[in-house]
Amino acid sequence: MTVATASHAVPASYGDPVPERVRVAIVGSGFSGLAVGIRLLQEGERDFVILERAGDIGGTWRDNAYPGCACDVPSHLYSFSFAPNPNWSNTFSPQGEIWQYQRDVAATFGVNPYVRTNAAVQEARWDEDAQRWIVTTERGTVSAQVLVSGTGPLCEPLIPELPGLESFEGEQFHSARWNHDYDLRGKRVAVVGTGASAIQFVPRIQPLVGQMTVFQRTPAWVLPRPSRPVTPVERFLFRRFPVLQRAMRGAIYAGREMMLFPYKYARPTKRILRAVAESHMRRQVPDATLRAKIKPSFDVGCKRILISNDYLPALGKPNVEVVTHGVSEIRPNSIVADDGSEREVDAIIFGTGFHVTDQPVAELVFGRDGRKLADAWAEQGMATFMGTTVSGFPNLFLMVGPNTGQGHTSIIYTIESQVPYVLDALRTLDRTGAGAVDLRKEVQDAFADEMDREMEGTVWTAGGCKSWYLDATGRNTTLWPTFTFLMRRRLARFDPAMYRIDARRTPDGAATGAPVAGAAD
Structure with missing residues (x-):
C-alpha cells in the first residue's frame, strides 16, 4: 500500500x-x-x-x-x-x-x-x-x-554536567531542541560534541556565524555521503511499478547487511573501510595540521560511522577553530577548555547525543x-x-x-x-x-x-x-x-x-x- x-x-x-x-x-x-x-x-x-x-x-x-x-x-x-x-x-x-x-x-x-x-x-x-x-x-x-x-x-537529549553552565549569560540549547528563534548571524558560537548531529548542522550554520569553535573530545571517522536527488522519472516509475521500489529496498538491505563484515567478521574489509575514510579526509582537508587533529586513532566503526560531504571542509574554513580538548568550565561569557585556554562565546550548541x-x-x-x-x-x-x-x-x-x-x-x-x-x-x-x-x-x-x-x-x-x-x-x-x-x-x-x-x-x-x-x- x-x-x-x-x-x-x-x-x-x-x-x-x-x-x-x-x-x-x-x-x-x-x-x-x-x-x-x-x-x-x-x-x-x-x-x-x-x-x-x-x-x-x-x-x-x-x-x-x-x-x-x-x-x-x-x-x-x-x-x-x-x-x-x-x-x-x-x-x-x-x-x-x-x-x-x-x-x-x-x-x-x-x-x-x-x-x-x-x-x-x-x-x-x-x-x-x-x-x-x-x-x-x-x-x-x-x-x-x-x-x-x-x-x-x-x-x-544528553547535556553534560559542566561546572558553571548555569552561569552562562548567552544562548544555549541542544541540537534536539534547536532554538529557531535565535539569530546565529555574526555570533561567536561554540559547538560541544562532534557526533552524528553536529556533522549535519555545523556546515549549515558555519557560513552564518562570525566565529565557530568546535570542541572535539574524540574525533570520528567520516565516510562519503552517497546522496543525490531522486529524479522525476524514478519517482514516476516507483509510483507506476511498485515492484521496482521493493526491489530497490531489498538491494539496499542486502548491501547494508554486508556492512556487518568490517564490524565483526572480516579484518581485510576493515582495512578497506579505513582506506576509504582516510582518502575522503585527505581530499576534503588539505591542511595536514587540521587532519592530524581530526583523524581518529581507533578502528572505523568503533564509534558510530558518520557520513558527510560537507562537514570536513567546514572545519577548514577561516572562521572555524577545532579544539581537541574537552570543556572544563563554563563562565558567564566564555568557555574554558581542559588545557586552560579560554574563548569568549555568545552561544553554546550541544551536539552531545542522548541518554x-x-x-x-x-x-x-x-x-x-x-x-x-x-x-x-x-x-x-x-x-x-x-x-x-x-x-x-x-x-x-x-x-x-x-x-x-x-x-x-x-x-x-x-x-x-x-x-x-x-x-x-x-x-x-x-x-x-x-x-x-x-x-x-x-x-x-x-x-x-x-x-x-x-x-x-x-x-x-x-x-x-x-x-x-x-x-x-x-x-x-x-x-x-x-x-x-x-x-x-x-x-x-x-x-x-x-x-x-x-x-x-x-x-x-x-x-x-x-x-x-x-x-x-
Whole structure:
C-alpha cells in the first residue's frame, strides 16, 4: 500500500480524553508506536491508546529539526515495508520529509483516532492484584493489560554536567531542541560534541556565524555521503511499478547487511573501510595540521560511522577553530577548555547525543513488588530478552530496547521484527486465558551472556574507543551484534516456555479457569 502525501493539520481527536481502561497502552508515537498501532488495527484490535507527550506525533523526527537534519540510512529502507513512499526527494531523506511521511502513514492507516497528545507519562506501575498496568499521564490515568514502550533510545537529549553552565549569560540549547528563534548571524558560537548531529548542522550554520569553535573530545571517522536527488522519472516509475521500489529496498538491505563484515567478521574489509575514510579526509582537508587533529586513532566503526560531504571542509574554513580538548568550565561569557585556554562565546550548541544506556523512561516504570526498572538495570545493565521483554515486568514490551540498535542498517527493520512478537504475545494471552506473562530470569541471564559472547572481538568493544554504545560497565547493551534477519527469525514467535504465565484473576484476586501451559507453580 503506497502512502499518499498530504498537507498536515493536527487531528482534533488528538485532544480527546485519555481513556480510563484499554487492552494495550502504547507510549510514544514515533515509528515504533505507529507500527504497533497499525498492526493492532490490522489484527482487528481497537482497544488501545497511543500516549504522546508532545502536541503531535513523530518522536525523534519531530524533535530533531536542526539545520541539515537528515537520515543516514537510504530512504527506501528507512520506511515501513508495508507503506512505501515513491515520492522521496533524495536518496537520503531530510527530516521534514520523514516527519511528513509519519503523519501520512498515521492518516492512511487510521491510527490518528487512537492518539492522545500532551499526555506525557509520569508513572507506569504494575498492579499485581488486577494484573494491569496503571499508567499516570499529564491528562489522566489509564489502566492497561499490556504496556508497550515506544519511546526509543534517542528521545532524551544528553547535556553534560559542566561546572558553571548555569552561569552562562548567552544562548544555549541542544541540537534536539534547536532554538529557531535565535539569530546565529555574526555570533561567536561554540559547538560541544562532534557526533552524528553536529556533522549535519555545523556546515549549515558555519557560513552564518562570525566565529565557530568546535570542541572535539574524540574525533570520528567520516565516510562519503552517497546522496543525490531522486529524479522525476524514478519517482514516476516507483509510483507506476511498485515492484521496482521493493526491489530497490531489498538491494539496499542486502548491501547494508554486508556492512556487518568490517564490524565483526572480516579484518581485510576493515582495512578497506579505513582506506576509504582516510582518502575522503585527505581530499576534503588539505591542511595536514587540521587532519592530524581530526583523524581518529581507533578502528572505523568503533564509534558510530558518520557520513558527510560537507562537514570536513567546514572545519577548514577561516572562521572555524577545532579544539581537541574537552570543556572544563563554563563562565558567564566564555568557555574554558581542559588545557586552560579560554574563548569568549555568545552561544553554546550541544551536539552531545542522548541518554541511551541510562534511558529516562526506566525511572518511570515499576514492575513486580514495586521495583523500578532503572534499579533492576542498575544491577546488571540493561538486561532483557531480545530487547523486548524484561524479567519482573509482566506484560511489558519494549520497542527498540537494549541490544536492538543498528550500527549498519535501518532501525525500521528492527521495529517491524519486534511487532509480530508483541502480537503473538497478545494471542497467547487470549489463547491460554492468562492474565500475565513474565520473562523468566534464567532466560534473561542467558540472553545477556549470549550478547556478551557475540560482542567479543567486534569493533564495537575491541576497536580502541569508548562510545555511547557502551554502558558504565563497558558492556555493549545498545547494538544487535549480528545479522538482522537472525533477529527477525527469533522474534517471529512468542515462546510461552520462556515465561512465567499467570492465570487470569477475578476482581477479588482468585485465579480463573484451568492452569495454563508454562504457568508458574
